[in-house]
Amino acid sequence: MLEMEQLSAVYVPALSLLLVVLVVLLYVRRKRSLQNEMPCPIYQRIVQHQPTENATQVLIAGGAGFLGRHIVKQLIERKGCDVHVFDIELPLEDLRDPLVASYIKGDIRQMSHVQEALTGIDTVFHTAGVFSHNVNVTDKLMWDVNVTGTETIVKVCQEKSIRKLIFTSTCIVTMGKDDAIAEGWDEKHPYPREPVNGYVKSKIAAEAIVLAANSVTPSGEGLATCVMRPGGMFGIGDNMLADMALQGRDNYYIGDGTARFDLVHVNAVAYGHICAANHLSPVNDKIPIAAGKVYNLTAGKPVMYKEFFGGLCDGPKSFWGHAKPKSIPVWLASALATINEVTYRSLGIILFAKSFTRLSVEMTQRSYWFNNERAMQDLGYTPLLKWRDHIDLLVQDYSFSCSTAPRLRRRSVPCLSSPHISSRGSIADHRGAT
Incomplete structure (x- = not known):
């Protein structure tokens, strides 16, 4: 007992x-x-100022995101248009730009939200989407947002006789599961039989929807659409490449680091989107040159993975201001990524970064870069600066922001577009109607 x-x-x-x-x-x-x-939020519109007379009304779907914020900033710098931000999550009040006409909280999957948001709009930049390299993102969610959401935006654009729609896709839509190398591929390269993953599959489907909706006439009637395919974007606020390198977090590269990939500063990609909008208006009663087309917005030249993170620098420090990165074996990174995925799926716990998956590890071992000549010839697009010059400016801006506002470093999410880049005339030279 x-x-x-x-x-x-x-x-x-x-x-x-x-x-x-x-x-x-x-x-x-x-x-x-x-x-x-991703439960649907309650629709909300925060009006900061009334529409300006005779100004083009421009809406950025996904305008609170990494690329969207930079498009917003450049549009405001250009003047001549009222800018509206539409996103499922809005910036905190102290981070909102007072020059934005309105902030709209809503879901692109909800027809009523999109109809309300797009009322009175002339031009739509559709940058909203769900990215794939995160352990907490399912194929169903990606399809619902990236495909169904895009279909909803297109339908409302047609219903409301909106003039222009610029859609953000990705360069890797042309890469298949078995493509270890993609060197200098242009927009004519065919879609793969087996896409890399569900994200690429959803972007391929969304591209088809946007391109099929192009109906602009020489007189300017109908909807003019085009598709932008950025390379790997970096910049302050990317929460991956630049942010980690600037803060000295995860200071390593996987394998020997010799794989080459296409990296382009987010300012250049935002600039390319605005160039595309400018070329969706008929000229001399001709179909707009960008209408119904796809454009690669890339650096046009690859950089080695190890080189980008400063692994080839002389001395103990890299140009990012921290110790040079170290290599970890591919097998170890893959094993840790597998553990990260399994732990999340079984327990709901993310041990490492949510973007640390087997696919993200595998992609670091592929070499891929894409030709940008069509965008340069048709749109006047330019990558602005060499990648190393961009990094030098990023380090300067980051050091300045940390010394003046230390809280920004802790949050690592603000849009701090380089004043050096935007003052070079690349934006100011393209004023006018969007």
Whole structure:
């Protein structure tokens, strides 16, 4: 009898603790499931100033995101248009730009939200989307947002006789699962039989929807559409490449680091989108040159993975201002990424970064860069600066922002477009109607 009491004293607390742990894990998994479902927000419009007379009304879907913020900033610098930001999450009040006409909280998957947001709009930049390299993103969510959401935006653009739609895709839509190298591919390269993943598959489908909707006539009637395919974007606020390098986080590269890939500063990609909008208006009663076309917005030249992170620098420090990165074996990175994915799927816990997946590891071992001649010839697009010059300016801006506003470093999310880049005339030279 005494033995039973002793066993009870041991096992009852242990079983109770196990039950508590199971309840917590079930709660975490349920919370993760709700996050994956990305519940629809309540529609909200925050008007900061009334429409300007005779100004073009421009809306950026995904305008609070990395690329969207830079498009917003450059449009405001250009003047001549009222800018409206439409996103599922809005910036905190102290980070909102007072020159933005309105901030609209809504979901591109909801027809009523899109109809409200696009009322009175002339031009739409559709940069909203769900990225794939995160452990907490499902193929279903990507399809719902990237395809169904795009279809909704296109339908509303047609219903409301909106003039222009510029859609953001990705250069890797032409890469297949078995393509280890993509060197200098242009926009004519065919889609693969088997896309890299669900994200690429969703972008391929969305591109088809946008291009099929192009109906502009020489007189300017109908909807003019085009597709932008950026390379790998970097800049302050990217939460990956530049942010990690500037802060000295995850200071390593995978494998020997000799794979080459296409990196372009986000300012250049934003500039390319605006150039495309400018070339969706008929000239001399001719179909706009950009209408119905696809454009690669890339650097046009590849850079080695190791070189970008400063692994080839002389001395103990890289040009990012931290110790030179070290190499970790591919097998170790793949094993850790697998553990990260399995732990999240089973327990709802992210051990490392949410973007640290087997696919993201595998992509660092591929060499891929894309030809940008069509965008340069048709649109007047330019990568602005060499990648190394961009980095030098990023380091300067980051050091300045940290010395004047230390809280920005902790949050690592503000849009701090380089004043040096925007003052070079590349934006000011393209004023006029969007």
